[in-house]
Amino acid sequence: MTQQIRRAFYLLFNCFLCLTMLKFSYGIYAINRGVIKMNHVLNTIADRFSCRGYEDRTVEKEKIIAIAKAALQSPSALNRQPWHIVAISDKGLVDEINDHVMDMIKARDDQSAYNRIMERGGKPYYNAPAMFLILKKEDAADWADLDCGIVSQNISLAATSLGLGNVIAAMCGTAFDGPRAEEFKAKVKWPAGYKFSLGVLVGYGNTTKEPHEIDLSKVTYL
Numbered sequence: 644m645t646q647q648i649r650r651a652f653y654l655l656f657n658c659f660l661c662l663t664m665l666k667f668s669y670g671i672y673a674i675n676r677g678v679i680k681m682n683h684v685l686n687t688i689a690d691r692f693s694c695r696g697y698e699d700r701t702v703e704k705e706k707i708i709a710i711a712k713a714a715l716q717s718p719s720a721l722n723r724q725p726w727h728i729v730a731i732s733d734k735g736l737v738d739e740i741n742d743h744v745m746d747m748i749k750a751r752d753d754q755s756a757y758n759r760i761m762e763r764g765g766k767p768y769y770n771a772p773a774m775f776l777i778l779k780k781e782d783a784a785d786w787a788d789l790d791c792g793i794v795s796q797n798i799s800l801a802a803t804s805l806g807l808g809n810v811i812a813a814m815c816g817t818a819f820d821g822p823r824a825e826e827f828k829a830k831v832k833w834p835a836g837y838k839f840s841l842g843v844l845v846g847y848g849n850t851t852k853e854p855h856e857i858d859l860s861k862v863t864y865l
């Protein structure tokens with residue numbers, strides 16, 4: 644009899660273990676694979692990655708306009724929209740800014756950024772033919788940088804959804820804070836009263852990489 648009780652207990656315990664493991668792996672499966680049906684938005688979010696190499700191919704004006712519109716559709720605190728977007732699709736101008744940024748970075752005492760760029764092909768803008776500058780109002784209230792960060796994500800996801808590679812890049816602002824800042828600001832028709840917040844490089848990618856690994860432990864479910 645005691646043997647039977649022990650067996651029953653053992654069986655129950657094993658069932659409990661199996662159920663716990665199943666529940667755990669189902670949770671991961673549900674998040675990774677999507678027991679929920681993946682849709683276009685979720686696929687676009689999952690597909691986005693920082694693209695660091697571009698073809699010599701112009702981005703169609705309609706796509707640039709669609710991305711700029713998506714940028715403007717971003718939410719902002721109290722709907723203040725504390726931004727101005729400069730959409731540059733003149734590859735010659737992007738290259739000119741790129742070259743000046745490279746000179747600035749090369750001249751730094753700290754060579755870490757220079758070395759990183761050299762490892763990535765030697766161009767801070769990765770040969771991208773288009774660049775979106777997200778400028779924020781100089782006198783903006785709290786949350787303006789977060790608002791501009793959301794704009795950068797809208798640009799990035801819109802570009803991804805249109806088959807374009809892209810990378811959100813703080814480096815897009817370097818030239819506008821250097822010795823030739825005024826000259827470059829004039830070239831991009833920088834509006835008065837705004838400062839750089841963030842940028843996104845866009846184009847037809849010729850490199851790919853996996854998006855960063857997600858860490859499921861960074862979510863608490865209650």
Ligand SMILES: Cc1cc2nc3c(=O)[nH]c(=O)nc-3n(C[C@H](O)[C@H](O)[C@H](O)COP(=O)(O)O)c2cc1C
Pocket residue numbers: 691692693694695810811812813814815841853854855
């Ligand atoms: C605010 C911000 C600034 C960034 N600046 C740069 C940059 O200047 N150059 C660059 O190559 N990537 C830049 N990145 C891209 C990150 O390195 C990238 O998002 C991160 O490594 C994760 O990789 P993934 O985007 O491919 O998932 C930036 C990203 C963010 C959000």
